[in-house]
Amino acid sequence: MKIGIIGAGRIGGTLGKVWAAAGHDVLFGMRDPRRAAEEGITGKVGSFAEAAEHGEAVLFAVPGSVLLETARPLTLAGKIVIDATNGGNTDQPVVRALAAAFPTAYVYKAFNTLGFENFQNPTFGTERADLLFIGAPTQQEVVAGLITDVGLNPIYVGDLDQSGALDAALSLWFALSRRFGRHLAFRVLHDGRA
Numbered sequence: 001m002k003i004g005i006i007g008a009g010r011i012g013g014t015l016g017k018v019w020a021a022a023g024h025d026v027l028f029g030m031r032d033p034r035r036a037a038e039e040g041i042t043g044k045v046g047s048f049a050e051a052a053e054h055g056e057a058v059l060f061a062v063p064g065s066v067l068l069e070t071a072r073p074l075t076l077a078g079k080i081v082i083d084a085t086n087g088g089n090t091d092q093p094v095v096r097a098l099a100a101a102f103p104t105a106y107v108y109k110a111f112n113t114l115g116f117e118n119f120q121n122p123t124f125g126t127e128r129a130d131l132l133f134i135g136a137p138t139q140q141e142v143v144a145g146l147i148t149d150v151g152l153n154p155i156y157v158g159d160l161d162q163s164g165a166l167d168a169a170l171s172l173w174f175a176l177s178r179r180f181g182r183h184l185a186f187r188v189l190h191d192g193r194a
C-alpha cells in the first residue's frame with residue numbers, strides 16, 4: 001500500500017521503516033527533507049504535501065498541538081488518515097476536529113497509546129502486544145492490516161466517539177511505564193462478541 005508519513009520523528013520514522021520493511025511503498029514527509037540522512041531516514045523523502053499526495057493511507061506523527069494546522073493545506077480527500085498524535089489543544093478531541101475538517105477522509109486514531117519502542121519491538125517473549133484503535137467502521141480492516149504489519153494485534157474499540165477511552169489508555173500506559181519502563185504494552189482478554 002502507498003503510505004505517506006507526516007512527521008518522520010520517533011513515531012513516524014519508526015512506523016515508516018517498519019511498513020517499508022513489510023513491503024509498503026512509504027514516502028516520509030519532513031519539514032526539511034534535506035535533514036533526512038542526519039535523522040536516519042532513508043528511502044523516499046519529500047515535503048508534507050508530497051507525502052499526503054503519495055499516500056492511500058496518511059499517518060500524522062507531529063505534535064498534537066499542530067496537527068490541524070499541519071493537515072489543513074494537505075490533500076486528504078478519500079484517503080485513510082491515521083492520527084497518532086497526543087497533546088492536542090482544541091475544545092473537542094483533536095481527531096474529531098480533523099475528521100470534521102476532512103469529511104470525505106476515513107479518519108482513525110491509532111499508535112498513540114504505546115511508546116514508540118513497542119513499535120520497534122512489539123513482542124514480549126512469545127506474546128504479541130495489542131494495539132487499540134478507533135475510527136470509521138468502513139476501512140477498519142485496512143487499518144487493522146497496517147497494525148498487524150507492525151507486529152501488533154489490532155483491537156478495534158469503536159468510532160471516534162471513543163477517543164476518551166484511548167486517552168485513558170495512554171494515561172494508564174504512562175503511569176505503568178514509570179514503574180516498569182517503556183517496553184510495556186497491553187493485552188485485551190475476552191470471550192468473543194457480546
Ligand SMILES: NC(=O)c1ccc[n+]([C@@H]2O[C@H](COP(=O)([O-])OP(=O)(O)OC[C@H]3O[C@@H](n4cnc5c(N)ncnc54)[C@H](OP(=O)(O)O)[C@@H]3O)[C@@H](O)[C@H]2O)c1
Nearest residue numbers: 007008009010011031061062063064066085086112115116
Ligand atoms: N514518542 C512516543 O513514544 C509517542 C507515542 C505515542 C504517540 N506519540 C505522539 O506522536 C507524535 C509525534 O511524537 P514523536 O515522539 O515522534 O515526536 P518527535 O520525535 O519529536 O517528532 C515530531 C515530528 O513532528 C515534526 N514537528 C515538530 N514540530 C512541528 C511543527 N510545529 N509543525 C510541523 N511539524 C512539526 C518534527 O519535524 P522536525 O524534525 O522538522 O522538527 C518531527 O518530524 C506526538 O503527537 C506524540 O504525542 C508519541
